Amino acid sequence: MFCCEEHIELAIDMYVDEKELAPEIEKIQKKAELSTSCELCEKPAVYIVGN
Numbered sequence: 365m366f367c368c369e370e371h372i373e374l375a376i377d378m379y380v381d382e383k384e385l386a387p388e389i390e391k392i393q394k395k396a397e398l399s400t401s402c403e404l405c406e407k408p409a410v411y412i413v414g415n
Contacts, residue, residue: 365378365379365403365412365413365414366400366401366402366403366409366411366412366413367402367403367404367409367410367411367413368401368402368404368405368407368408368409368410368411369410369411370402370405370407371402371404371405372389372410372411372413374404375387375403375404375411375413376389376413379413379414383415385415387413387414387415388413388414388415389411389412389413390411390412391410391411392409392410392411392412
């Protein structure tokens with residue numbers, strides 16, 4: 365799941381509720397920044413949450 369700074373906690377909670385595991389959280393590097401937006405709003409994604 366791609367998420368912005370504002371929704372990181374919600375994304376972690378959603379992942380734990382669904383998978384019952386702690387997710388890996390990776391910050392998107394500036395040089396590898398994607399044009400991907402947060403899956404919970406339209407802001408640019410800052411983190412990838414998942415395994």
